[in-house]
Amino acid sequence: MKKHLLIFIFSLGYFLSFSQNAPTVYVDIQAPLPVCNPGESTTLQADYLQTYATNTNNYDVTSIPYAPQFPFIGGTLLNVEIDDIWSPIVDLPFPFCFYGQNYTKLLVGANGVLSFNIAGVVPGGTETPLVPGDCEWSYSGTIPSTTFPIKNAIYGVYQDIHPGLITNPAVQNINYYVTGTYPNRAFVLNTSEIPQYSCNTSVGLQTYQIILYETTNTIDVLVNKRTACTSWNGGRGVIGLMNQAGTLAAVPPNRNTGTWSAFNEAWRFTPSSAGGSNVTLEWFQGATSLGSTNPITVSPTTSTTYTAVATYTRCDGSLIQIQDDITVAPEPNLPTLDPQDITLCTSSPGPYTFNINQNAYMVNGYATPGDFVFRYYVDSSGAPGALIPNGTLNAYTPASSTYPQTIWVEVEEQGTVTGTGCINLRSFQLNVTAGPSGSFSYASSSYCESITTPVAVTLSGLTSG
Template structure:
């Protein structure tokens, strides 16, 4: 039925307008107003808290008759960041709150005895949206497009139950500061009669129209009627949903006082949100629904938003949203008359002093008697607290970078605005964008207010030159997009050159040396870093770097390196000077070195080492070895034609290998291996006689010495008979181990062996060393374990 009323209302209005305009056209076709407006739209982008902005809408008349016009709002809305949409309203400048309040009939305020029938009838509700009141509150229900969804969150299990009597209330603390008619509320009274109040009276049973000064005031009425939760199954709960967040009060199966209404009972909720929005949800509303007040009222009772009073409006699964409108646009005047050819200014004021960040949209509807354009729609868009981009640094100079390497820099994008900064594009442009790259942090990305985001840029030159480019950052900053960051860098490249590129020292006599200087130059544009100077090759040991060291050479600079060749042996020699650097395409540089070594003028010069050999102590029958080295320190070849053993005891020694004849080139050597083979324990000596073509050291005699030694063990007594020993008794015998030799006697073990060794034991004495002439006492004890003859042996192991 309600939908039918709406359709009929719209139809009647439409017929009236058609009739009026048709009559005007037929009566005076030659005279008609023609509306003009300027501008045709308004758009503002303003930071939070920036106060007011004045503007002018000009309404003109290009027709031949007076233009009658008026302004009205056209479904203005506020888009919140959380996705919610709130209505706003057009308000005339200078309007005083409460000025449009009209007192209800006095009969509506008359006292009705408790339990008596309420015969008051309120106005019908024709639309599911309404307002604003003078503060700006408006409502919209779930039957309207864009209205709130019906979402029932039952709290009978999770919530706190309150136990109220008839005409009773309880005050509870709110979990957040709730704004209501411009005042933050921290506690609320829950009445048993279907309303919440921030005032002192929560017991009033008789529902009243809104607004009236009579108490209760400062109220939120989801369903104010004389209810009694004490009747069977009636319950009231409240609950704080911290995730929403929301404060919920739920009336469950509450009935009218005294059972009035027969089977009438009601289950509904009132929901308060921290941003000031109020929601009513109706789950199960039975029978009598036209005896309640639905709406809100301020503390003074002179402003309020009445949704329904004593009329059928509430139904199951209905949701109502009540929210304060944003009075951010005012106009003066809001109606007028414009004569033909004239214009009339309308002063607009955009006030964002109390607005939170968001996108606000409205339409100014200019209604007039222009038959061709009876209504002109003028869009108004207000973007409050837009994002405000900051970019640091404003330019990046990468300095000098080696070709083939890279340099890196960070550009920081910040947001000092009040809305999310959406960066949609980060691109490289300018003269040389290919020499730069965005390595991380590229768009798209979001920068929340008060935060930053890093974009990393790399400079990657491939050729030596100066390069420039720009980083372009495009965002939703209304006055700072795009931001251009200048990029520059210089690519440099060292270029090594070595002179001479090779060197042959020519014929070199043994015993001489020669030096050569090499120049390392940097013919490039960047510093050349010489990291190592090395000599390599088969004859590297005969070359040395006598001056110059690794280091940095600036462009156009050079470094001197001197290499000295000192031959050690005859023949062809080759080596190389290796120069390591950061030259990108010549690393390392190898400079070949060569020479041929020939004998010098000096004769052969024998050097023998050592000139005496002591073989030490050797057990007769064994041997010890030693090596004698014959070197040629001269410049001519050394010929050794004899190497013989002589002296006192040559037969105790032997030449094992390397015996003459042999030759030794300059700078080389030859080894003679000797051995000492003593046959007796005694001291021996001999000599190795080396004869050669050395003109002044011939022969060379190497003294040889060695000692044959042997310890001599003696044991006394050499055996022992313990005689008769009773079973259970024991007898001991001492043995003396003596060293009658010339060297240390090492006794390594004392063991008892034989079939009856278990009846004998060594009770004193242990393995050890006995010097010549010394002795060791060993005591053996016999302790028989059975009858009969017993035999065993003491075994003494030594060297």
């Protein structure tokens, strides 16, 4: 039996769920093979999401399927209808690690960019909320660059768009929302159907999305459509990340500063394994630690609950713990009868022959006796020894002349009676005893049926049997 600590279900206007591709942290103990007999071993395997620290300032950039899991509209509208302006400060509901630094606030620019570089909040911050013209539109170089106009930022897609030209604000807007549940929330920033500056709608409306994932610090950039306005600012656009100093960047292939176009593509930026793992796994039985080996071997004698705990360390030092429990118990004995002891009464010398085949007796009453397989073994120091061939069961002559002696029966379930495939061991005894003997006599020399009074009987030489 399993019990998960966390279930992630959420909604935004309608039901949404994280797809398998979403970088959500979890622990899942796989169902183990059954423990057929008390004290036997089985293996527990816990699956969990491996994540890495951002302190090495490296990100892996991968192309992922374009399959939007979050809508592009429906969130909180940002006050960026003025061209080239930064939004008010947006508070993140979870700390986010970006290039080794921990952030809880950000700004959204009117030109398809998100920045943590807030003046007066972040040391060395340069971007000021709600100042027209402060979200720079003009740039020419590629990233990384120490002279790039906006740093400590996520570009998705950074180009000179003009929210002031929208005509249908219900669909055309820049919005954000937070969805999901701790510790797998996501901050979703949408740029929806915004015209280009200068070209306006002549090159099409621009739509893209930036997603920040809690705990994993993974970033997704989805581009529904991006077309270059080549008559303005060289038609430049860029997708990527860059640190505060402008010395490190992560950019998808062919998506650095340029006049490229993109439709229905998605990119994922994941902290690189070079940063080292920031997650540990530990097993517990109750409050007792069983160590961090995974998979782990356990040998329960009774019903026992085991817990796998994954601990994720954020870049601010805080911890996130997720656990999964599983209860493992020895399976009930297979539903077959125990074999019976066999005693041979004889006064003759050995060797002796027995019919030890008890298969029919052990499955008596079951509709599908073929679901069970029986194997017989001689005894070897209190445990099964050599296999007794099936062809000798009905006329088995033990090699040993010492009695009593033990015969072991291995019962294996191969059908659907229990569905476990378990094996049980049963045993019975073989014994040999002579028939009873002795003599008796009467006190008088004769006995007639006319004598009606009891006559004493003398017994002698009695043996059991």
